[in-house]
Amino acid sequence: MATIVTDVLVIGAGAAGLMCAIEAGRRGRRVLVIDHNQAPAEKIRISGGGRCNFTNLNCRPEAFLSDNPHFCVSALRRFSQHDFIARMEAHQIAYHEKTAGQLFCDGSAKQIIAMLLSDLREAGGDLKLGVGPTSLEGGTDGFIVGAASETFVCSSLVIATGGKSIPKMGATGYAYDVAAQFGLRIVDPRPGLVPFTIGPPTLDAISALAGLSTPARVTAGDRTFEEGLLFTHRGLSGPAVLQASSYWKTPSDVSIDLAPGRDVLTDLKIARQERPKATLTSGLSDMIPRRLALHLAETTAGDLRLADLSDLKLRRVAEAVQDWRLRPSGTEGWRTAEVTVGGVDTRDLSSQTLEAKGRKGLFFIGECVDVTGWLGGYNFQWAWSSGWAAGQAA
Ligand SMILES: Cc1cc2nc3c(=O)[nH]c(=O)nc-3n(C[C@H](O)[C@H](O)[C@H](O)COP(=O)(O)OP(=O)(O)OC[C@H]3O[C@@H](n4cnc5c(N)ncnc54)[C@H](O)[C@@H]3O)c2cc1C
Structure with missing residues (x-):
């Protein structure tokens, strides 16, 4: 040798x-x-x-x-x-x-x-x-x-x-x-810098959104990142999610604002006043992608006319858009971590x-x-x- x-x-x-x-x-x-x-x-x-x-x-x-x-x-x-x-x-x-x-x-x-x-x-x-x-x-x-x-x-x-x-x-x-x-x-x-996986029933609920990307503010631990978020077949990815993943420790929640920089409740109330016959999906579509708007409308208040939605219901919708709390089941692990x-x-x-x-x-x-x-x-x-x-x- x-x-x-x-x-x-x-x-x-x-x-x-x-x-x-x-x-x-x-x-x-x-x-x-x-x-x-x-x-x-x-x-x-x-x-x-x-x-x-x-x-x-x-x-x-x-x-x-x-x-x-x-x-x-x-x-x-x-x-x-x-x-x-x-x-x-x-x-x-x-x-x-x-x-x-x-x-x-x-x-x-x-x-x-x-x-x-x-x-x-x-x-x-x-x-x-x-x-x-x-x-x-x-x-x-x-x-x-x-x-x-x-x-x-x-x-x-x-x-x-x-x-x-x-x-x-x-x-x-x-x-x-x-x-x-x-x-x-x-x-x-x-x-770190790794997509989150999400378990059922949340994954089933969002599976139709796979492939959709949208700006978001994602918070894990004491850190918030505002960049793109991508819905995947197994959970969430995109730069904001990858960044937050490095600060995430299992088991804990992440919180997600899908309309960063906006006040969704105020904007929905204005839309209700100005366009009472418009549907909730249509009102939300001014702020987030239409596919996401439809999903959120259906899972929160139903896709009703804005005029038929009380302040309390609009608040619930706004919370679902701007303070979505979810607990990842894990991450994609070493296989894809950057x-x-x-x-x-x-x-x-x-x-x-x-x-x-x-x-x-x-x-x-x-x-x-x-x-x-x-x-x-x-x-x-x-x-x-x-x-x-x-x-x-x-
Ligand atoms: C898909 C992907 C994209 C990325 N893109 C970026 C980017 O654009 N910008 C950025 O800043 N960072 C990026 N990163 C992170 C970046 O690549 C790493 O942080 C960086 O390469 C670390 O450099 P390093 O030299 O410490 O380790 P490495 O680059 O991992 O090099 C380690 C070397 O050690 C060798 N090695 C390992 N074990 C042994 C062993 N037992 N015996 C002998 N050799 C061994 C490996 O073969 C490898 O060549 C990316 C990572 C991935 C996975």
């Missing part, structure tokens, strides 16, 4: 691992990145519909969830969205802002992968694909990582294997196993370098750490920033 000696071994050739390897290589460290997949950075490739929402102009610590909300500040400040944008521009990769600061490639996410691989080569780093660790030992002055046909010996070991979301793309809980092996704590990982909430406990890591406290040379970066961004490019920015920070020290 071949033994390969290197200064820095990075396990995981995703966004964080490649960024870290580039930075460590630029400091003159011998760097090797290994990944059990046959291709690097698969999540970059498929992200943002193939165009990768690679950062967000409004990136700020408040857009991240963590048991320790201040942990991400240092890395995000030292390697910010502007630093990553500068790299894109240096490589002449064209991009555009889609909405709310979200930056996407004009062409393809593959351009970002090509940029990272070219920077890695230039920095003298190596990449070995199809190699997964089978054993790990940590001594006083380094680590020995066993794989099927090689043994790797390194002084710095960087765990960049991501979270558990989307196992069929190669996601594993390896980082948590390593953290546990070296006595680091874990914040229970759970799927991220993992939770992970390696930040209390056991340095916020400057991402090195494990009390375990010299061991680093955790990217999604495996208990730092999770909102939808909109924040998760890649955390991968770039944490990878960069570890790359200055590994």
